[in-house]
Amino acid sequence: MCTIADPPQFPFKYYQSGDLIIGAIASQFNCLFERTSFREHPITKLVDEPISTPKNYQHVLALVFAVKEINENRKILPNVSLGFHIYDSYLNAEMTYQSTLKLLFTGERMVPNFKCDLQQHPIAVIGALDSEISLHMATQLSIYKIPQIAYCAFAPVMDMKRQFPSFYRMVPNEAHQYRGIVRLLQHFQWTWIGIIAMHSEQGEMFLQTMTKMLSEHGICTAFSRRIFPFSLDAVITALAHLQETNEVTDPVVVLIMSLFNSDVKVYVLNADVEAATYLKWMIGLYTMFENNAGSYTGKVWIMTAEWDFSALRVHRDLDIHFFHGALSFAIHTNEVQGFSEFLQSLHPMTQKGDDFIKIFWGQAFDCLFSGSDGDQEKVCTGQERLETLPGTLFELSMTGQSYSIYNAVHAVAHALQKMSMFRSNHRARINKSLPLQNSHSCLPFSTQLHPFLRSISFNNSAGDMVSFDEQGELAAGFDLINWVTFPNQSILRVKVGMMDPKARPDKGLTINEETITWHSTFKQVLPIAMCNDHCPPGYSRKKVEGKPFCCYDCDLCPEGKISLQKDMDDCLKCPESQFPNKKHDQCLPKALHFLSFTDPLGMTLSALAFSFSLIIVLVFGVFIKNQNTPIVKANNRDLTYSLLVSLLLCFLCSLLFIGQPQAVTCYLRQTSFGLVFSVAVSCVLAKTITVVLAFMATKPGSRMRKWVGKRLANSIILSCSLIQAHICAVWLSTAPPFPDLDMDSLTEEIVVECNEGSITMFYCVLGYLGFLAMVSFTVAFQARKLPGSFNEAKFITFSMLIFCSVWLSFIPSYLSTKGKSMVAVEIFSILASSAGLLGCIFFPKCYIIILRPELNRKDNLIKRN
Structure with missing residues (x-):
């Protein structure tokens, strides 16, 4: 068992002297300590041998390399040498406080505010690996206003700069990372995800923030789980209980079963190195215990910047293929020239002042140095090669955390250089020159560094710009890394994108999909993460x-x-x-929809109109040829001719309704139809009245004789037609018809029609025609039984009956149809009513004239039945 009084084994440190000292708190070891009972002077005691995280040793070496690089560079602090003093946090709050105090005040016993003469105060302190340890350090360093630069602390507390003004972060603001995760999910259209976070204040903050942001951007959280610290015995017991009772009670088992049994394909993981190790251990144990490694289907892991493939010695053979193809946001890194060569030159026997290297070397290569106690048969020779180690234990390329430490050391050096130049330029104003060296009482010296540290802006040796924003955070973005794993535990980081906080929100994340390697179960096909399948177009x-x-x-x-x-x-x-x-x-x-002459229905109606017109012409010819015969001369020959002409125009005006409606045709077709039909019906009415008056005039002493003649007939035709003409004139002068497009009546066609303008006037025209027809029908019906072979009253009665029937049925048919069908209904009504007048009035006369000429004599005209 080691105690604080047994150097150099404990506490572990790495010291190099210099004119100015940079302090650092590393996270190399994980130890168990005895609880302090306070029955004696408190002494920290290890319960067991410290367990090293070999990969974290690179963080220490990055600081050493940066100091070496600065000391060898004559352009930065040419007359000043930098040294360092590194302690470990042991991932423990109590030891973090102790290590921080040791950087400031040291002695045989811990006495705060007492400084040994052999040790210099640090001008700045770098650390730590996670947010919790960084906060423990900040609560002490902020008292003395010593600059602290954390190299991997994300979202430690809200408004960090106000609570700890001496705190800086060599990482970008985590808000950029949150937005990057959302943009990444949106880019691949992953809307059904799971979230796994650490069981800590930082993890809770991550869950709350991400769940809200995802919901606002249309992404659902299928479930959220927390990673609890656990022991191997506890997990084995829980798995055994699961196998026996099939009951899931332990939170660790709940988590790993949800990973294996859930249909969720994408997981967002917020975990530091320790929590990530727990997760890998859990998956490996469940796979081994249940003997169902094949049941683990590939998942897409999206990790935050705290993530790194790191393993303890006992986990060196742990399968990491679960995370093959994972995507993670990472602190931006670049290749630093000379760093790999510096790592390869290390030798455990020649590193003076370094208490870390032997434990790292022994646990990384699984060997023991001579004189050490242990069970390993392999002896460390110091000739082992770092490049032979798997990526989970050590990497020769600089990791994101190491790159942040490297930049932090250079930031301190540039701030010191800037302060030195400022003093040189203003020496004349200063009463007493202040040297750029640390002294036994130079804590105030560290406080003077803040304004220069806040304003630093320089390009490092890799060509990247390094500066802090107003919150004391690195003014930069994140890299998007694709992790490729191999069976020999080696790993490959492939940069596949970046998150630029200065770009527009929709352009902030750039992704090169072609360079991404997915988990082998996806067979390089983009994984789908949705609650259900896509809804196709339509x-x-x-x-x-x-x-x-x-x-x-x-x-x-x-x-x-x-x-x-x-x-x-x-x-x-x-x-x-x-x-x-x-x-x-x-x-x-949509196609144009109207009744055209090329349409079968249009062709049929046109043929009917021309046919009836031809018949009218033939009948007219027959009547002209036989104009002096009794049957033609009876009932006023001029009325007969007028009726034939009006019927001819009725048949021809139906052609105005066929073809694409134009302004002229719309203007003429209803009015011409109304006027022509008014003349035709007026002629019929005049003929009917003439018949009645003719029979009344034959009675002895009748005064009706003077009314019989052309004057009365012409007056009836003229007066009835003028009334319709006035109605049409009012219609055309107020709201005339016009061409219109009906977009809604038919789904797939545009109805080209004539808008009637005023539907009231349209029905007034029809109503007046109906009135004339009803009067004609009534008069003819009363005169139907008058004697005489040439009495037309009964024929007129039938013709008016047909006329009224056609137009009464026209109204509901017209209102119930659309498009060319509606036009066809009106044309049919015109043709049918005209044909009814033609057939009922003229066909009987033509029959007598052509087929029964013997009946066409005057004696038949005066014959009494």
């Missing part, structure tokens, strides 16, 4: 009740809407001139 996401917002169902877009991309929250409506395809993933242009 579908939209629908929230599932009772599940996180990242879990959703896929619903087909409704009619008239599309989705162009995967996982759209809402479907988009197509522009008015377009319509969705059947898959609802594309908008297609």
Whole structure:
């Protein structure tokens, strides 16, 4: 058992003299200490041999190399030599406090504020490896305002600079790392993840911050777990209990089972080296205990900058393939010339003042130096080569933590250089020259370094800019590292991107996907981390009740809407001139929809119109040829001709409704139809009244004789037509019809139509026609039984019955159809009603004229039934 009175084995330190001393607290060893009982003077006692983390020894060597580089550089502090004094924190709060006090005040016994004459005070202190140890140091160093530069402390406390003004961090602000993680997940569209964090204040802060940020950016946390410190015996007991009872109670087992059994593919891990070692140990134990290594499917691990592949001696054979293909944010590093050669020149027997190297050497190479107690058969010769060690134990390339220590030493040196130049430039103003050396009472000297340290800005030997921001943090970003592991425990870091805090938020993270190596189970295919499959184009996401917002169902877009991309929250409506395809993933242009002459329906209606017009011409010819016959002369020959002409125009005006609507055709077609039909119906009304008056005039002493003649018929036609003309004139002068596009009636076509302008005036025109038809029908119906072979009243009655039936059925048909069907209904009504008048009034006369000429005599006209 070692005690504080047994140097050099304990406490371990590394000392090099110099004009100015830089202090440091390393994290090389992990020890168990006896509890202090206070029954005697407190003496720190080790319970067992200290366990070294071999990889952390590079942190010590990075400081030594930086001091060596500065002392050999005549451009920096040319007449001043730097030394260092390094103690270990032992990853223990009590020992961290002791080691910090030893840097400041030392003696045979620990007496604060008492300094041995043989030791100089440090001008600055570098450390420590994690946030907790850094805080323990800060609570003491801040009392004396000694600059402390932490090299791997993330989010120790809120508003760190205000509480500890002497505290600096050679790492970027962790907020950049949080944003980088979110951008990384968004880049790969990973929305269903798990979070694993340390069981500490820092871990809780990470969980709270990340969970909120992920939710704000549409990423769901499937679960969150904490890494608890544990012992090997506790885990074995918990696994045995699980195997016997199938009950999961231990938090360690809960964590590792969630890793093996969960369908989550992506994990965000916030863990320092110690917690990461716990996690690797847990996975290895579960795999070995359950004998189901094959059941572990690949995961994508996203680690924070505290992460490093580091192992204790007892873990040197631990399988690290679980983390193959992992991505981690890391403190930006660059190749430092000469560092690898410096490491390869180390020899455990020649390092003066270094109490760390022999323990490192023995545990890294699993050997013992002669004269040491232990069970190893292998003897350390000092000729072992560092390059033969696996990457989990030691690396020849500078790690992120070592790079931060290297920059921290240079920052102190540049601050000292800046202070020296300032004093030289202002020496005339100073009453007494202050030398740039440390003295027995030079604690105030360290406080004078702050303004120069805060304002430093220089390029290091690797070409990187080093400066602090207003919060005392490194003004830089993070590298994105892809970790590639090999069966021989060697590792390869591949830089695949970077997080630039100065760039725009959407451009802050750059990623080179082609250089990323994924876990072997993914077969170099981008892993998918979603609660469910993507919703393809044509579908939209629908929230599932009772599940996180990242879990959703896929619903087909409704009619008239599309989705162009995967996982759209809402479907988009197509522009008015377009319509969705059947898959609802594309908008297609709508075709123009109107009744054209080339359309089969248009061709049919046009043929009917021309056919009836031809028939009208033939009938007109027959009547002209037989104009002096009794049947033509009966019922006013001029009325007959007028009716034939108006019917011809009725058939021809239906052609105005066919073809693409234009301004002229829209302006004319309804009004011309209304006027022409008014003339036709007026002629029918005049013929009916003429028939009635003719029979009334034949009675002896009748006064109706004077009304019988052309004047009455012409007056009826003119007056009835003028009323319709006035209605049309008002319509055209107030709200005339015009060409219009109906985008909504038909899904896949644009209806080109004539907007009636005023629908009221349109129905006034139809209503007036109906009124004339009803009057004609009523009069003809009353006169249908009048005697005479040439009595037209019964034929007019049938024609008006057909006319009224057609137009009464027209209204509901017209209102229930759209597009060219609506136009076809009106054309059909025009043709049908006109044909009804033609057939009922003129076909019987043509029959007599052509087929029964013997009946076309005057004696038949005066014949009484």
